[in-house]
Every structure is written in C-alpha cells, then in structure tokens.
Amino acid sequence: MMGKLFLIGLGPGDGDMQTPQAAHALTSADDIVGYKSYIERLTDRLPHQSLHLSGNGSELARARHALALASSGRTVAVVSGGDAGVFAMAAAVFEAIESGEEGWRSLDVEVIPGISAVLAVAARLGAPLGNDFCVLSLSDNLKPWELVLQRVTAAARAGFVLALYNPASRARPWQLPSALARLREILSPDTPVAFATAVTRAQERIAVVDLAHADEQEADMSTLVLVGTKTTRRIERPGGTPWLYTRRSASEALS
Ligand code: SAH
Secondary structure, eight states: OOOEEEEEEOBSSOGGGSOHHHHHHHHHOSEEEEEHHHHHTTGGGOTTSEEEEEOTTOHHHHHHHHHHHHHTTOEEEEEESBOTTSSSHHHHHHHHHHHSOGGGGGSEEEEEOOOOHHHHHHHHHEETTSSOEEEEEOOOSSSOHHHHHHHHHHHHHTTOEEEEESOOBTTBSSHHHHHHHHHHHHSOTTOEEEEEESTTSTTOEEEEEEGGGOOGGGOOTTEEEEEOOTTEEEEEETTEEEEEEEOSOOGGGGO
C-alpha cells in the first residue's frame, strides 16, 4: 500500500502563523521528518508521531528517507520553516523523486504552503512589497558566488525591492559584505535597508537603516535583509521602528 507524503511549511516561528491546514496534516502523520530545530518546536503537540531529526546539509538524504517511509505505506510529513517551497525541502523531495525509484512517482504527495519569511518580515515593516520585488538567497552552497552577485546586480538594476534570504552564517561571513558593496555601486546611499531577525519569535530584532550605513554585523542565520528601491518610503514614528512602504506607482522609478 502506498502512503502519503506531506511537504509542510510551518511559518516563520509563531505558532499562530502556522496554517490550520498544516496543523491537520501534522496530526494525521505517522512520521515527521525535518531539521532538529523545526521538529523541536512541535514535540509538545505531537506525542504520537515518530520524529526523524536531522542536522544541516543532508536534504537529499532526508528526502529519500521520507519517500522510502511513504512507499512503505506510512503517512509522512516533511517539515520546513516558512514555506516548504522557498529555499526549503520541497524542491529536494522532487529532486529525489525525479532521480529515484519509479514507484515514488505514484506516491500521493501534497504540498502545504506556509507563510514565508519575506511575508512575515514585510508585515512587520509596513508594506515594502507594494510593488515588484525579487526574492534571492545569498547562500553559495548550491550555486557559485559569481552567479549570486550577477543576480543581485541584475535585480537591483531592474529596480526590484530585494528580499535576501540566507544572508550570513558562521561558514559564510564575507558574502553579505560583498553583496552590500555591489548594491552601493548601483543604488543610492539613502536606499532603505531592513535587517529583520527571527521575526515572530522571542528573539525578534529589527533594524531599519540606509544603504550607506548598512552593517553586515546586524545579520545572522535568522535574518532576512530587505533592500528598498527609489520608491520605497520611510515613515518615521515617535519611539518606534519606521514604517517602510513601496509606492504602488513605479513611474518615478524610471527617472
Ligand atoms: N523556507 C523558509 C526559508 C528557509 S532559508 C521560508 O520560506 O521562510 C532560511 C532563511 O530564511 C534565513 O537565513 C532567513 O533569511 C530566512 N528566515 C527564516 N525564518 C525567518 C524569520 N523568522 N525571520 C527572518 N528571517 C527568517
């Protein structure tokens, strides 16, 4: 008997940002597969499931393990933070299906969307995604740094708001300074930049600066860096982080 495979996005952190659909799928699962930190967030509520914890860097192995479990007839949930399809496990699972056992193609696979970090961060800041935007990962684990820089350059030149995922980690300390240096060559020094860390979690931290003063020390593994455009406005607020919004009309962007 074929089982079922759910690919679930758990949202940015706060349990209230997990969708009811994700919660139902988790309760129906026999097995839950994912990073230790995501699974640890769940254990209180899911006492009956077998938990398959894994560390960083073994996405394909984890995907194959989940597919093998589902092929044996079990209902399996593969969990990711944010949305499962955004720099997360869903693509690894489909990569494993494409190159794996023929039978995996007949599995019942359901992808359950989650609130991706870019949406949670934008909501905290105001409405910075009010016009065209571009989502990029600064991780050069699976693509050469040259390609990352090419894409950052093209997106900035095209006038997109940029949402930069995976800006920094202990293993990738120089990439964000390099990207910021490139952005300073293209964009005006007063372009708004937000460093939004661990949004909706207890350690949440948000800094809004301008590009000239953007300091990579603000970023860690839980930070999303959002870079505005010519039409991204900053509204100061007494005693609070300024709001950012990007104007709905982009006609000024051409000037
Ligand atoms: N699938 C996830 C992204 C995983 S990549 C999603 O859709 O959100 C990991 C990166 O996501 C981090 O380096 C950071 O850039 C971003 N991120 C994830 N959760 C975040 C949060 N709560 N606050 C800010 N950024 C977050």
